Amino acid sequence: MEKKEHIISILVHNKPDVLARIAGTLGGKGYNIESLSVNTTTSYEISKIVMTSIGNQATITRIENQLRKIVDVTQVDDLTNVESIHREMILVKMALTEETKDKIENLIDTHKWKVIVSTNSYHILEITGDKPQIDFALARLEPLGIADITRTGIVALKLDD
Amino acid sequence: MKLKGTEILLKMLEEEEVDIIFGYPGGTVLDIYDKLYNSSKLKHILVRHEQGAVHAADGYARATGKVGVCLVTSGPGATNTVTGIATANMDSIPLVVFTGQVPTTLIGNDAFQECDITGITRPCSKHNFLVRNIEDLASTIKEAFHIARTGRPGPVLVDLPKNVMASETDFDPANIQIRNIETAHKPVPKKMSKVFEMILSAKKPLIMTGGGVILGKASSELTELARKYQIPVTGTLMGIGSFPGTDPLWLGMLGMHGTYYANMAVSHCDLLIAVGVRFDDRVTGTIETFAPNAQIIQIDIDPSSINKNVVVDLPIIGETKTTLEDMIKFLTEHNYAQQADERKEWLNQIAEWREKVPLTYSQNGQLIKPQHVIETLYKVTKGNVIITTEVGQNQMWTAQFFPFDKPNTLITSGGLGTMGYGLPAAIGVKCAFPDKHVVDIAGDGSIQMNIQELATAAQYKINVKIVLLNNSYLGMVRQWQELFYDKRYSNTDMTYAPDFVKLAEAYGIAGLRAEKPEEVEPTLIEGLALDKPVLMDFRISREECVYPMVGPGSSIMDMKLGTREMIN
Numbered sequence: 173m174e175k176k177e178h179i180i181s182i183l184v185h186n187k188p189d190v191l192a193r194i195a196g197t198l199g200g201k202g203y204n205i206e207s208l209s210v211n212t213t214t215s216y217e218i219s220k221i222v223m224t225s226i227g228n229q230a231t232i233t234r235i236e237n238q239l240r241k242i243v244d245v246t247q248v249d250d251l252t253n254v255e256s257i258h259r260e261m262i263l264v265k266m267a268l269t270e271e272t273k274d275k276i277e278n279l280i281d282t283h284k285w286k287v288i289v290s291t292n293s294y295h296i297l298e299i300t301g302d303k304p305q306i307d308f309a310l311a312r313l314e315p316l317g318i319a320d321i322t323r324t325g326i327v328a329l330k331l332d333d
Numbered sequence: 334m335k336l337k338g339t340e341i342l343l344k345m346l347e348e349e350e351v352d353i354i355f356g357y358p359g360g361t362v363l364d365i366y367d368k369l370y371n372s373s374k375l376k377h378i379l380v381r382h383e384q385g386a387v388h389a390a391d392g393y394a395r396a397t398g399k400v401g402v403c404l405v406t407s408g409p410g411a412t413n414t415v416t417g418i419a420t421a422n423m424d425s426i427p428l429v430v431f432t433g434q435v436p437t438t439l440i441g442n443d444a445f446q447e448c449d450i451t452g453i454t455r456p457c458s459k460h461n462f463l464v465r466n467i468e469d470l471a472s473t474i475k476e477a478f479h480i481a482r483t484g485r486p487g488p489v490l491v492d493l494p495k496n497v498m499a500s501e502t503d504f505d506p507a508n509i510q511i512r513n514i515e516t517a518h519k520p521v522p523k524k525m526s527k528v529f530e531m532i533l534s535a536k537k538p539l540i541m542t543g544g545g546v547i548l549g550k551a552s553s554e555l556t557e558l559a560r561k562y563q564i565p566v567t568g569t570l571m572g573i574g575s576f577p578g579t580d581p582l583w584l585g586m587l588g589m590h591g592t593y594y595a596n597m598a599v600s601h602c603d604l605l606i607a608v609g610v611r612f613d614d615r616v617t618g619t620i621e622t623f624a625p626n627a628q629i630i631q632i633d634i635d636p637s638s639i640n641k642n643v644v645v646d647l648p649i650i651g652e653t654k655t656t657l658e659d660m661i662k663f664l665t666e667h668n669y670a671q672q673a674d675e676r677k678e679w680l681n682q683i684a685e686w687r688e689k690v691p692l693t694y695s696q697n698g699q700l701i702k703p704q705h706v707i708e709t710l711y712k713v714t715k716g717n718v719i720i721t722t723e724v725g726q727n728q729m730w731t732a733q734f735f736p737f738d739k740p741n742t743l744i745t746s747g748g749l750g751t752m753g754y755g756l757p758a759a760i761g762v763k764c765a766f767p768d769k770h771v772v773d774i775a776g777d778g779s780i781q782m783n784i785q786e787l788a789t790a791a792q793y794k795i796n797v798k799i800v801l802l803n804n805s806y807l808g809m810v811r812q813w814q815e816l817f818y819d820k821r822y823s824n825t826d827m828t829y830a831p832d833f834v835k836l837a838e839a840y841g842i843a844g845l846r847a848e849k850p851e852e853v854e855p856t857l858i859e860g861l862a863l864d865k866p867v868l869m870d871f872r873i874s875r876e877e878c879v880y881p882m883v884g885p886g887s888s889i890m891d892m893k894l895g896t897r898e899m900i901n
Contacts, residue, residue, distance in 0.1 A: 188463075189452075196455050196456055233640070234637065234640075237637035238637055240637075241635070241637055243460040
């Protein structure tokens with residue numbers, strides 16, 4: 173069976189140790205979490221966790237079954253096999269030198285990237301997109317010298333219920 | 334009504350109809366123990382080690398089907414419960430373990446006897462709670478019992494900080510809300526017609542019964558299905574007792590120490606109906622060679638047990654009892670009748686295997702054979718007894734040579750294989766069934782891991798009987814060393830041990846010894862008749878092995894049969 177990245181959306185009761193339960197259950201059974209995003213939903217009582225893991229369908233089904241066993245988990249959906257949209261965000265600090273300043277600003281103009289902090293010595297960019305879009309941006313920015321970066325986990329939403 | 338946390342705990346235990354708790358006091362639970370001092374409804378058994386408390390509660394739960402309850406203090410009291418909790422977790426036994434905790438204001442400060450017991454037990458319990466607010470106490474306790482006993486059961490730990498238990502809140506037992514947690518899965522009718530098709534086309538069907546049948550109280554349904562349609566039955570260690578051990582359709586346990594005919598049957602069957610099992614590696618041998626010719630139906634309440642080890646053809650997620658009921662109903666309504674000739678051929682084939690290599694041992698010379706002790710125990714009790722075991726050879730010989738006709742009568746640590754389980758578990762069972770014989774079939778290595786519980790039995794006159802199969806070895810490990818490590822008996826000789834008869838007497842219980850085969854029966858009769866706890870020290874043939882044995886990493890067809898020739 174083909175191994176690929178699956179995006180799993182999990183609704184949980186917002187308890188202090190729910191993330192530890194999920195990470196512990198999967199880690200203890202040898203499953204890896206590639207990307208993770210956690211926050212409360214419209215209800216403070218319920219949090220949504222979006223995680224990705226790489227595996228074939230049988231492995232992903234085992235992961236889902238293990239997740240469903242956790243008492244504080246109320247719902248588990250694999251968004252990979254349904255129509256869904258995915259986004260990540262990066263904040264990137266680009267150091268500006270005489271050689272790179274123009275190139276960086278050209279890139280920003282071309283791709284309409286958002287500059288959220290701008291000083292004489294650096295720009296901080298905020299870029300959102302799906303994984304290929306983020307990877308595309310990074311491929312262009314990296315040669316110009318990334319001073320610092322932070323990248324969120326994937327968030328995802330399915331289109332139709 | 335304003336009540337203190339300690340009072341709410343006791344009220345909630347009453348609400349949950351708890352009549353006995355096994356525990357050990359300490360600093361953070363002093364207030365709770367102070368309330369217990371005046372409680373007439375709750376019986377508290379003071380064990381001698383917290384591990385013993387959990388195993389006793391576990392034995393009580395396995396024998397009664399009810400939730401077992403423990404109470405211990407924080408820190409080392411809590412960490413001493415971990416092996417017991419993991420034992421219950423592996424075998425899906427419902428427990429609620431209450432641990433004391435340092436006051437919430439000190440949590441995280443490395444206070445005296447502080448430990449993060451919810452963190453420690455997270456991977457080995459079904460669920461756990463740290464009660465941070467007195468307002469959550471009643472609902473948390475209610476939820477803990479609910480989680481422990483519903484769905485696939487398991488142990489739940491509730492950590493109780495001292496200051497929370499000392500504070501007050503309004504308490505109204507009629508108005509405690511909990512979350513709806515377990516969802517019942519109903520097998521869809523389509524699956525029943527598929528089951529029907531599979532059974533209809535099967536020439537060599539076999540039922541494999543497991544602990545889920547006992548936990549799901551589905552023994553009578555399983556027995557009806559097997560008998561009505563003449564389907565032979567094998568079982569896992571945890572499934573023993575779910576089908577009558579004296580029924581001709583019973584093939585005994587399968588797997589590493591399974592009977593020859595059970596392992597042959599599972600390897601040759603064309604349909605395997607697996608009920609409440611999880612295909613442990615001790616059962617399957619190498620996965621590729623397990624039931625190679627069979628279509629497999631697996632019935633289990635836990636979706637994570639399906640396709641975990643063995644990939645099955647038809648998974649049915651549901652309670653074992655209702656699913657088997659549905660199955661019998663569907664087969665009856667559709668007038669299923671087995672092909673009598675074909676079934677006869679299959680049963681004859683199994684009978685041939687049984688005749689060729691029966692479960693047996695050689696009784697020669699002046700040495701007591703452990704199998705003979707177990708057979709004699711069956712003879713003198715007529716099987717009317719609840720047995721606990723320790724772990725190792727004693728456990729496997731019991732599973733092989735004592736026919737269990739009823740569920741909840743073999744109480745043994747299957748999944749975790751916890752040495753030291755049998756004695757405290759027997760104490761728990763005997764508390765639930767004071768009028769029944771409760772016997773711990775023990776080994777000399779294993780029983781020494783919780784030997785201190787003899788004091789508990791003596792103090793409360795809990796008249797458990799210990800049948801000690803004493804070979805002065807860690808017998809199962811020695812057996813592996815004999816068979817797979819060139820008889821290099823590294824650290825398995827236990828000759829340096831106490832005189833168990835004197836030890837029993839030192840604890841204030843009776844000690845008996847048998848050294849010759851002809852002493853076995855009189856010793857058992859005398860020991861069972863005494864109105865006190867008894868330790869019977871049977872000095873058995875030292876290097877007796879458990880056979881059949883499937884070597885590690887082998888097919889279960891590939892059995893070592895001891896002195897008999899290898900067959901296949």
